[in-house]
Amino acid sequence: MTEIRGESFYLYRTGGEARHMSRYEVAVPAVDVPALLAALDQVTGHLAWRIWQKADNGSTDTSWVLPPGEDGEAPYPDWSVTRDGDAIVIRGPWVVWPPEDWQTEPVVGWEIAYQDVEELRRALLAADERSAQKFTESNEESPLRH
Numbered sequence: 001m002t003e004i005r006g007e008s009f010y011l012y013r014t015g016g017e018a019r020h021m022s023r024y025e026v027a028v029p030a031v032d033v034p035a036l037l038a039a040l041d042q043v044t045g046h047l048a049w050r051i052w053q054k055a056d057n058g059s060t061d062t063s064w065v066l067p068p069g070e071d072g073e074a075p076y077p078d079w080s081v082t083r084d085g086d087a088i089v090i091r092g093p094w095v096v097w098p099p100e101d102w103q104t105e106p107v108v109g110w111e112i113a114y115q116d117v118e119e120l121r122r123a124l125l126a127a128d129e130r131s132a133q134k135f136t137e138s139n140e141e142s143p144l145r146h
Helices: 030-044 047-054 114-138
Strands: 002-004 008-014 019-022 025-029 080-084 087-091 095-097 107-113
Touching: 002 030, 008 030, 019 095, 025 030, 025 107, 030 087, 030 114, 047 114, 080 114, 087 114, 107 114
Parallel strands: none
Antiparallel strands: 002 008, 008 107, 019 025, 025 087, 080 087, 095 107
């Protein structure tokens, strides 16, 4: 599920297969890559995205992801998507909320700034491309192929 805001959006993964690893890191099933890319397409097709693009929003400040009132661990400045078995591990300048923060079914939620959408898309596509290359080399079916 995607929830669009003025300068960022929220993305939620239900079902318990996502693993919250830290405030800035999550592991999701590798087969989720097409759905994640579709969510980014949904965001960039929304009116809020076009309004944000017209404004001067070129900041790369990630201090907004620090815990309120804390210095804490700094967020990753760049996006990284790596393969871990049947999962992908995504690290970046976002906030990842663990399942225990929700009172309903198991949910992992992320807040992603619009300024980070294209870099995240490139990281996901690169991971998908690496998986496709491994598929070609090994002749095994890749769960990341579209």
